[in-house]
Amino acid sequence: MLKVILRHLLLLMVCVGSSAQAVLTIEITQGVKGAMPIAVVPFGWEGPLHKPPVDIAEIVTADLHRSGRFSPLPEYDMLARPTDPSKVNFQNWRTLGVESLVVGKIRATTNNQYIVQFVLFDVFRSTQITGQTFHVGKVSDLRKTAHQVSDIIYEALLGERGAFDTRIAYVTQSRGPSGKPRYSLQVADADGHGPQAILNSSEPLMSPSWSPDGKKLAYVSFEGGRPAIYTQDVRLGKREKISGFRGINGAPAWSPDGTRLALVLSRDGSPDIYVMNLLNKKLTRLTRSYGIDTEPVWTPRGDAIVFTSDRGGKPQLYKVTLAGRQVQRLTFEGEYNARAALSPDGRLVAMVHGSGNRYRIAVMDLENGAMQVLTDTSLDESPSFAPNGSMIIYATESRNKGVLSAVSVDGRVRQRLVLQEGDAREPVWAPYVR
Amino acid sequence: MNILRKALILVVPVMFLAGCASAPTDTTDEGLGTDSSIESSGTETGFGTTSGSDDSGSSAQAMGLSGSSDISSSAFSLDDSDPANLLNKRVIYFDFDRSKVKSEYEEIIAAHATYLANNPGARVRLEGHADERGSREYNIGLGERRGNSVARHLGLQGAARNQLDVISYGEERPVALGHDEESWALNRRVEIVYTKQK
Numbered sequence: 067m068l069k070v071i072l073r074h075l076l077l078l079m080v081c082v083g084s085s086a087q088a089v090l091t092i093e094i095t096q097g098v099k100g101a102m103p104i105a106v107v108p109f110g111w112e113g114p115l116h117k118p119p120v121d122i123a124e125i126v127t128a129d130l131h132r133s134g135r136f137s138p139l140p141e142y143d144m145l146a147r148p149t150d151p152s153k154v155n156f157q158n159w160r161t162l163g164v165e166s167l168v169v170g171k172i173r174a175t176t177n178n179q180y181i182v183q184f185v186l187f188d189v190f191r192s193t194q195i196t197g198q199t200f201h202v203g204k205v206s207d208l209r210k211t212a213h214q215v216s217d218i219i220y221e222a223l224l225g226e227r228g229a230f231d232t233r234i235a236y237v238t239q240s241r242g243p244s245g246k247p248r249y250s251l252q253v254a255d256a257d258g259h260g261p262q263a264i265l266n267s268s269e270p271l272m273s274p275s276w277s278p279d280g281k282k283l284a285y286v287s288f289e290g291g292r293p294a295i296y297t298q299d300v301r302l303g304k305r306e307k308i309s310g311f312r313g314i315n316g317a318p319a320w321s322p323d324g325t326r327l328a329l330v331l332s333r334d335g336s337p338d339i340y341v342m343n344l345l346n347k348k349l350t351r352l353t354r355s356y357g358i359d360t361e362p363v364w365t366p367r368g369d370a371i372v373f374t375s376d377r378g379g380k381p382q383l384y385k386v387t388l389a390g391r392q393v394q395r396l397t398f399e400g401e402y403n404a405r406a407a408l409s410p411d412g413r414l415v416a417m418v419h420g421s422g423n424r425y426r427i428a429v430m431d432l433e434n435g436a437m438q439v440l441t442d443t444s445l446d447e448s449p450s451f452a453p454n455g456s457m458i459i460y461a462t463e464s465r466n467k468g469v470l471s472a473v474s475v476d477g478r479v480r481q482r483l484v485l486q487e488g489d490a491r492e493p494v495w496a497p498y499v500r
Numbered sequence: 501m502n503i504l505r506k507a508l509i510l511v512v513p514v515m516f517l518a519g520c521a522s523a524p525t526d527t528t529d530e531g532l533g534t535d536s537s538i539e540s541s542g543t544e545t546g547f548g549t550t551s552g553s554d555d556s557g558s559s560a561q562a563m564g565l566s567g568s569s570d571i572s573s574s575a576f577s578l579d580d581s582d583p584a585n586l587l588n589k590r591v592i593y594f595d596f597d598r599s600k601v602k603s604e605y606e607e608i609i610a611a612h613a614t615y616l617a618n619n620p621g622a623r624v625r626l627e628g629h630a631d632e633r634g635s636r637e638y639n640i641g642l643g644e645r646r647g648n649s650v651a652r653h654l655g656l657q658g659a660a661r662n663q664l665d666v667i668s669y670g671e672e673r674p675v676a677l678g679h680d681e682e683s684w685a686l687n688r689r690v691e692i693v694y695t696k697q698k
Binding site for chain 1: 672
């Protein structure tokens, strides 16, 4: 455990050197018994030049570890460090209780590119489960390759798609040299590495939402002194103002087909849910209540929207169909249920579940209504599902700092991503890039 | 005399802050290749700036006042017949998840309503805020509801609708940074910000 933390610290310093902005570190706050024992042997290096500064085995080990489904063998416990599949002595690994083994190597090609190869073995059967070769164009892509290796291993052993080679977006707030607040919209790898601020502002930024193709973010910015909704191409930086009506312009959410944006406007009175056609900017009003209707999210089929409303007195989750505008209340347990997130298969809804002074993340099974509280902190907010539905990332408060945390959907594994400076909030997990 | 002294005290820090606001800031890109950094625009940066303690609300509004127009100290004498103190009280506090204006604030609101009725050119911005608990967008809704609630009271007592502007910051701009009941109580508020005095 200590070793894992030390490794992360080393990575951390590397990153600090390259980009001065915030870096997240991962601490696993709660593990699982019965995680699958696996060993990822340090990859070999064949090349005339220096070894690349990216340790693929280390990244894969960290990925598998923080999924909570694997228990990787520490490097110092390894009896041998084979890098060639033909050199593996399976008896060595059986002795250590390892069930799966990963060996691999990196080779440099003549034009400064890399070839990464790995093999995954079933130790008890002494057989190869899978393996792959990657051609990598530049050093900076090696981290991505490592996450792809993790995804292949995860899927081969667990039968479900991995979500390591994905990204997250979140908002940070820090104080500038003059003490003025400074808000940034950040995009980072799912493990918190390589954060890049795609927007900086002295006014609040809120509610980032990914387009279904993972190329754009919609968000709320107060940059003109009033809230407005923008969309921004993450790679190119090109942005467009989508909505700047009188009153609230909030909580944007892309439809699953990417053609529409659900949003919240109060231009006609109290906050209500609207849908904007992104091609012609035409607005359709979906809800009409005297209460606060906000935080829309689309069902995966795009035929309904789940939202927060206090029309019944306290905030609870409701669902409205696009066709008939039929409204149905979804949550009844607890005095405060808000900020829904739907699992990719649409079966689970995660939410901020408040009782007394505690606001925690809960999930409800939409088929049978069973509710489970997943966290045990008290200022939790903004849940967002990984694109494979395995984890939920959310924001909480720890030692007077806003931090990001992730929890498995069954609540058994938790990890924390701590920002170096300032507060992190409103994490949103990007979809798989098609 | 007393009023004049107050005006001077308020105007001096304002000039300083206004200078800060218009100075170029470091908000442009940091070598990350971002195309769309926002420069702080200068025109409105003075509004609603909040800081530190309980009574910071009033100094923040003073910034807004002077930042937005060329006021002489006489312009700040918001009132010469009334006890001016009530007009200098510009923060209304609320109970948790509520937007009802408590009776203890009615006197303050009445004073502002009277001032607005007597100065048809004056404009206020009602900035609604919530404490950090719960979800952010719901809190934006709650902040707006609080702002509207104060606007309604001001309107009933003589302010014209076009003098009032409501904006909600939800939980995004706390004045107290603790995670306890005391801080939350200070953050559940509406700030009355004069953007034009007369």
